[in-house]
Amino acid sequence: MKILVCISNVPDTTTKIKFAEGNSSIDPSGIQWVINPWDELSLTRALELKDDASSGVKSVTVAHVGTAGSEPTIRKALAIGADDAIRINSNASDAYYVAAQLSEVIKKEGFDVILCGIESSDFNGSAVGGMISEFLGIPSVSSVSGIKFENGSPVLTREIDGGRESVRVPVPFVAVVQKGIAKEPRIASMRGIMTARTKPVRIYEPSNVENLTEIAGFEKPRPRAACKYIDPENPALLIELLLNEAKVI
Amino acid sequence: MSVLVYTENWEGKFKKLSYELVSYASSVAEILNMKVTALSIGKADEGELKKLGIYGAAKIINVVSQQLTSLDNQAYTKVIADIALKEGSGIIIFSNNMTGKALAPRVSVRLKAGIGSGVSRLPVSLDPFTVYKRAYSGNAFAHVIIKTDIKILTLAQNSFDVVEKPTGAVPESFEIDVEESLIKTTVTDTQKQSGKILLTDADVVVSGGRGMKSPDNWAPLVELAALLNGATACSRPVSDEGWRPHEEHTGQTGKIIAPNLYIAVGISGATQHLAGVSSSKYIAAINTDKDAPIFEAAQYGIVGDAMKVLPKLVDAVKNMRK
Numbered sequence: 386m387k388i389l390v391c392i393s394n395v396p397d398t399t400t401k402i403k404f405a406e407g408n409s410s411i412d413p414s415g416i417q418w419v420i421n422p423w424d425e426l427s428l429t430r431a432l433e434l435k436d437d438a439s440s441g442v443k444s445v446t447v448a449h450v451g452t453a454g455s456e457p458t459i460r461k462a463l464a465i466g467a468d469d470a471i472r473i474n475s476n477a478s479d480a481y482y483v484a485a486q487l488s489e490v491i492k493k494e495g496f497d498v499i500l501c502g503i504e505s506s507d508f509n510g511s512a513v514g515g516m517i518s519e520f521l522g523i524p525s526v527s528s529v530s531g532i533k534f535e536n537g538s539p540v541l542t543r544e545i546d547g548g549r550e551s552v553r554v555p556v557p558f559v560a561v562v563q564k565g566i567a568k569e570p571r572i573a574s575m576r577g578i579m580t581a582r583t584k585p586v587r588i589y590e591p592s593n594v595e596n597l598t599e600i601a602g603f604e605k606p607r608p609r610a611a612c613k614y615i616d617p618e619n620p621a622l623l624i625e626l627l628l629n630e631a632k633v634i
Numbered sequence: 635m636s637v638l639v640y641t642e643n644w645e646g647k648f649k650k651l652s653y654e655l656v657s658y659a660s661s662v663a664e665i666l667n668m669k670v671t672a673l674s675i676g677k678a679d680e681g682e683l684k685k686l687g688i689y690g691a692a693k694i695i696n697v698v699s700q701q702l703t704s705l706d707n708q709a710y711t712k713v714i715a716d717i718a719l720k721e722g723s724g725i726i727i728f729s730n731n732m733t734g735k736a737l738a739p740r741v742s743v744r745l746k747a748g749i750g751s752g753v754s755r756l757p758v759s760l761d762p763f764t765v766y767k768r769a770y771s772g773n774a775f776a777h778v779i780i781k782t783d784i785k786i787l788t789l790a791q792n793s794f795d796v797v798e799k800p801t802g803a804v805p806e807s808f809e810i811d812v813e814e815s816l817i818k819t820t821v822t823d824t825q826k827q828s829g830k831i832l833l834t835d836a837d838v839v840v841s842g843g844r845g846m847k848s849p850d851n852w853a854p855l856v857e858l859a860a861l862l863n864g865a866t867a868c869s870r871p872v873s874d875e876g877w878r879p880h881e882e883h884t885g886q887t888g889k890i891i892a893p894n895l896y897i898a899v900g901i902s903g904a905t906q907h908l909a910g911v912s913s914s915k916y917i918a919a920i921n922t923d924k925d926a927p928i929f930e931a932a933q934y935g936i937v938g939d940a941m942k943v944l945p946k947l948v949d950a951v952k953n954m955r956k
Contacts (some may be wrong), residue, residue: 396770398771398886398905399904399905402770404774411770422886423887426887479748480739481742481749484743506770506771506886507770507771508769509751509752510749510751510752511751511752512738512739512749512751515707515735515737515738515739515743516739516740516742516743518707519711519739519740519741519742519744520743523708524706524818524819525707525708525736525740526707526819527732527735527736528732528735528736540822543821545824546644546732546832546834546835547826547827547828547830547832548824548825549824549825550704550821550822550823550824550825551821551822551824552820552822553819554818554819554820555818561736564880564888565880597742597746597748597781597782598750598778598779599778599781600776600777601762601777601778601779602776602777603769603770603777604775605773605775606774606912609930609931609932612919612929612930612932612933612934613933614935614936615934615935616936617936617938617939617942617943620936620938620943620946620950621946621947621949621950623934623936623950624947624951624954625950626934627895627916627918627934628954631895631915631916631934633837633916634838634895
């Protein structure tokens with residue numbers, strides 16, 4: 386069983402987002418780049434499965450679409466424990482483009498389980514995982530909060546409105562994962578950091594694919610009205626304001 | 635050309651989110667001089683389907699198939715894409731909920747249609763076709779140009795008001811055969827709570843953080859939520875500690891919600907938490923720390939101890955209801 390974890394390189398969630406001149410791209414100065422949080426959890430779960438000999442998972446590979454600038458993020462994934470990595474040497478222009486590039490490489494290398502995070506914390510598109518499955522013509526399961534193997538067959542937990550269900554699916558498949566898939570992201574050990582330098586990163590040049598969307602510009606959210614403070618001795622006033630002023634209760 | 639809107643049904647029923655979707659689709663259709671076709675997969679009775687016509691659906695299709703017993707992304711995608719082609723749909727709209735996120739990307743590839751996900755307004759321009767969506771987890775909004783002839787949009791929940799535009803459309807229900815070989819997933823077990831207001835559907839959410847101090851202190855918070863017909867939520871540390879169930883975690887990596895009112899109790903308001911709740915129409919915060927960042931996001935604030943304030947809020951709501 387070979388697992389592929391698709392990873393995205395995103396600004397650290399606590400970074401203050403600023404835009405460059407013209408508001409068409411992010412201002413990269415002072416940004417700390419990290420593995421997209423959901424991808425990091427997927428990687429953690431993939432490694433847990435590999436640690437458990439009964440799962441039948443033999444290798445965990447990470448794949449990323451990005452230029453050489455995102456190499457530190459890939460090395461971080463290798464330090465956490467991925468066996469090897471794939472980098473498709475191109476800017477990630479939109480979800481369709483990224484999914485098409487990853488699908489081409491998946492066709493070449495072959496994987497049984499493809500894990501994608503539910504969204505990237507930068508474009509919040511929630512699209513790449515589902516798109517890969519359709520490009521490859523294989524099943525996909527979304528809102529996945531658990532993955533395990535029973536006698537070598539995958540069993541997924543899927544979140545549904547007000548509950549969850551168990552879903553069985555044959556390999557190969559794409560699982561789009563969310564909270565619950567792993568408890569805490571795994572942290573790189575000193576040994577992991579040392580070995581990451583020598584682990585293989587296969588670099589592919591991008592296939593000729595067009596993007597279907599493009600970003601015309603960004604804007605910052607409108608600042609909210611200043612907070613109206615209510616005397617803690619008289620909280621009933623809050624209820625009155627919510628009822629008569631905001632009209633939300 | 636038509637605007638196709640995928641209106642999921644929950645055991646044959648629609649909810650507010652369905653009507654928001656149809657209302658949004660009708661407004662988009664009006665701008666483009668198109669008509670709205672609503673598509674629902676899975677049995678729903680005629681009376682329920684007719685409700686979609688109240689919000690502007692000119693055509694209502696209900697597809698039933700013996701083979702489709704649970705959500706299989708691959709099979710549903712084929713059914714939706716086939717109907718979109720048959721209906722000549724230029725725009726296909728889904729909710730940006732779990733089902734929409736599961737299906738829209740697949741339909742996008744199948745029809746080579748660009749996708750604008752999590753849109754929260756009507757298109758900002760028609761030529762080029764540009765949508766407005768949340769980006770950087772609520773720290774920005776992006777204008778995204780969709781370049782393809784067919785365009786897919788997923789609508790952020792609670793971002794568009796329900797508007798009545800009755801058409802009197804008569805629902806068309808039909809049965810279809812789906813190739814068994816297309817359905818690869820099997821649901822073997824379902825656990826579901828019923829009768830509880832879902833966090834993602836709730837108009838009012840009362841949420842507790844570490845400032846609640848102990849899992850034993852939740853009773854007044856739960857009571858306040860119940861009195862306001864709302865749902866309960868919590869911050870990440872609280873669900874990580876096991877004080878409250880994981881389903882209640884709101885924030886960047888948990889549930890992303892947009893209620894009319896979010897009451898944050900003992901939550902400091904870290905960026906990751908705000909990413910999950912910043913689309914709320916109103917935020918009211920109760921916190922002992924006057925410098926907590928939650929007060930920058932809130933319109934109403936009480937600097938005080940939750941344990942003292944909550945019971946008084948409960949009494950105030952009870953008095954108001956009298």
